[in-house]
Amino acid sequence: MSLISCKNLSVAYDGKTVVNNLSFSVDEGDAVCIVGENGSGKTTLMKSLLGLVKTSGGCIEFSDGLFQNEIGYLPQQTEVQKDFPASVNEIVMSGCLNKMKSPFFSKKEKAKANFNMELLGITDFKKRCYQELSGGQQQRVLLARALCATKKLLLLDEPVAGLDPIVTAELYELIKKLNRKDKITVIMVSHDIPGSMDIANKILHLNNNGSFFGTCEEYKTSDFGKNFLGGGAND
Ligand code: ADP
Numbered sequence: 001m002s003l004i005s006c007k008n009l010s011v012a013y014d015g016k017t018v019v020n021n022l023s024f025s026v027d028e029g030d031a032v033c034i035v036g037e038n039g040s041g042k043t044t045l046m047k048s049l050l051g052l053v054k055t056s057g058g059c060i061e062f063s064d065g066l067f068q069n070e071i072g073y074l075p076q077q078t079e080v081q082k083d084f085p086a087s088v089n090e091i092v093m094s095g096c097l098n099k100m101k102s103p104f105f106s107k108k109e110k111a112k113a114n115f116n117m118e119l120l121g122i123t124d125f126k127k128r129c130y131q132e133l134s135g136g137q138q139q140r141v142l143l144a145r146a147l148c149a150t151k152k153l154l155l156l157d158e159p160v161a162g163l164d165p166i167v168t169a170e171l172y173e174l175i176k177k178l179n180r181k182d183k184i185t186v187i188m189v190s191h192d193i194p195g196s197m198d199i200a201n202k203i204l205h206l207n208n209n210g211s212f213f214g215t216c217e218e219y220k221t222s223d224f225g226k227n228f229l230g231g232g233a234n235d
Helices: 041-048 086-098 107-119 133-146 165-182 193-199 217-219 223-234
Strands: 004-012 014-029 031-035 057-061 071-074 153-157 183-189 202-207 212-215
Touching: 004 041, 014 041, 014 057, 014 202, 031 041, 031 165, 031 193, 031 223, 041 153, 041 183, 057 107, 071 107, 071 133, 086 107, 086 133, 107 133, 133 153, 133 165, 133 223, 165 183, 165 193, 183 193, 193 217, 202 217, 202 223, 212 217, 217 223
Parallel strands: 031 183, 031 202, 071 153, 153 183
Antiparallel strands: 004 014, 004 057, 202 212
């Protein structure tokens, strides 16, 4: 069953089209990686799925079981966000805010945050200040926060940007586990196409002159894949 279906979707800023006539669908259990050059509209697409950016054409349909406020989002990190002065616990708890009915966190929400901190191995530093953590630890905190908002769908915008290869591999393993074992559908923006292929079952490649959407196998043999994966495309 499709969780999200985009049909002829277009998004424009001040009349300039950034996402043009894009169609693709995400099924339950999928891990879709969105790749493409800088400026090809990856973050804009993520924001339009979240309802943060207005679409200018086409439509985004959510399946009966998924609502826009039930999507867990890990935004691209900026230098300013890395210095955010809050504790790990506070940041993870803030993932519950979208669905709260009262201004106070309930026992259920606190339990959910604790569960997700345990799942991501960050319980030991829940009282520490976020800005003191390493880049990899910060991404785990943001992933735990995103999980508080969802049981179904995670949108991850460049989750491994700026991380060293060992921490990148650890984070990829975590994302793979959340997708394959915990059955959470994942849509991830990445510049790391080979790394993405290890996690994804489908690739969406955005390009200012068109796009590709299909399985990893189809991508490897496509003109897009051949260009971007080079000689190793059929390995
Ligand atoms: P990507 O994530 O692939 O790097 P973006 O979605 O961030 O691409 O940006 C796509 C294009 O839209 C770029 O040319 C960028 O400058 C432009 N853009 C992004 N956000 C805005 C905005 N808020 N207002 C105007 N233009 C924007």
